[in-house]
Amino acid sequence: MNKRPLYFDYAATTPVDERVIQVMVECLGFKGNFGNPASSSHAFGQQARRSVELARQQVAQLVGAAPEQIVWTSGATESNNLALKGVAQARGVSGGHIITSQIEHKAILDTASQLQTAGVAVTYLVPDSDGLITPEAVSEAMRDDTFLVSLMLVNNELGTLNDIPGIGRVVRERGALLHVDAAQGAGKVAIDLAQWPVDLMSFSAHKIYGPKGIGALYVGPRAQQRLQAQIHGGGHEGGLRSGTLATHQIAAMGAAFALAAEHFDEEAATIARLRERLLEQLADVPGLRLNGSPAQRIPHTLSLTFGEGEFNPAALSASIAFSATSACNSASNAPSHVLLALGLDARAAGRTIRLSLGRFTTEQDIDQAVQLIKASSASAPAFWAVAQP
Known part of the structure; x- marks a missing residue:
């Protein structure tokens, strides 16, 4: 060999942590917690719902959010799409301006490109020599019609850490929303969404010793009424993301976030x-x-x-x-x-x-x-x- x-x-x-795998396995098979979380009329569905809501609390606790502000997705790529397209489409008018950077993940860059095709103006900020996007650079790029800024917390190639609280203050002063791709930051950076001026934040389980195929989007109070669903069919997750919830993946993501908080x-x-x-x-x-x-x-x-x-x-x-x-x-x-x-x-x-x-x-x-x-x-x-x- x-x-x-x-x-x-x-x-x-x-790799998925062995402790996370155990939580995941317990949600599989007839003897396990396999019920549909949306079927609350019987014990199987209620048990699954409890696991889903526990996981929502665990994710929220790591990042300083309220549980009801966490929306389940299939991963950070979907979360990023929901954030950018959802905000752009919820405006109900064409045009407008968003700001991102040249060093974002392709899930942001390709989505921004799609919005450009639909008539949205996009500014791609150039990083400084240290690979950072500064609050000053964001301030200079802001326009009267800027409605969204999307920047990553931690760069996935460099490991550089943007000053998101500073950027958030600039964005909030101008009335726009701030979305942050935190796929590389959760569990590595102390995130406090109760204090940070951030409106939307994307997470992925498989970057934090959880399984692939599950993620979440934090939706803050300023973004609640300014986000349009991208997947329809049942009105799950407060109407923002339809589809039967994958209890085994969600419970595993919650366990992974809980372990990250503990250690x-x-x-x-x-x-x-x-x-x-x-x-x-x-x-x-x-x-x-x-x-x-x-x-x-x-x-x-x-x-x-x-x-x-x-x-x-x-x-x-x-x-x-x-x-x-x-x-x-x-x-x-x-x-x-x-x-x-x-x-x-x-x-x-x-x-x-x-x-x-x-x-x-x-x-x-x-x-x-x-x-x-x-x-x-x-x-x-x-x-x-x-x-x-």
Whole structure:
């Protein structure tokens, strides 16, 4: 049997935690909690409904929201579509203006492109040299007809952390809504939607040790009457997202968010320590550069560009599972739009890898990965040093 490669691609997806799997399994089979949550007239449906509402509370508690503000979806991509299209269509008038950035996930960029086709003007902000979108940049882009701003909390390729509270204050002063894609931030960043000036926020279970195929959208009070459903057929989830609720996936997402809340400080400290260990050992690799802000970032995700030489990401992939680009770009094999927006050319983007750490990363994994990376690196003189956080 071939040895499995080291796993350093947690930003793409996380393995489901065994404790989450157990919760999920308990909702399957005739002896399990298999009922339809919408069928509240009998015990099976009532039991399933209790599991769904418990999960809603667990998700809400991690992010400082009220349970009734959490709407179940199939994942962050659907949540993003519901947020952008839902707000645009609920206006009842054509045109208007939204703001996003060049370094958003494709779920935002492609949706914004569709809105452009429908007559909505879109401004794509350019990140600063640290890979950040600043409140000042948002303020300068605001127009009288701006009705929505959509920006990510944590960049999925760089790990950079936007000042969402600061951006939210700017947006709220102008009367627009703020949507935040937090797929990469939940469980890694302390989110407080009771205090943050955010109106809509997207979440995904499979980025936080839950199953694929389930996510949620936070809908704050300012957005309640300014959002139009995209899926119809039964009026589930307050009329915002019809369809029979998948109890097993929802319960699992709730369990995953509860575990993240329980171990938040401990995991943050462990990942930060492992990140330091990795960067310290890579500091002498010739020509290595850390992309994005060295300070305003999460410790979980590192984008590393190697200097000109013999480094071959394809050869390294046999022993380390990493991303040469984000999962949203990998199908086309095109250079990362995030790295290009940051100022890297296509050749430099081709020498860039993303290493992302997670709950099951160990010191031994770090040490082995460093040895493998160094073995794949050229011995040319360094012209960039790794930026230390």
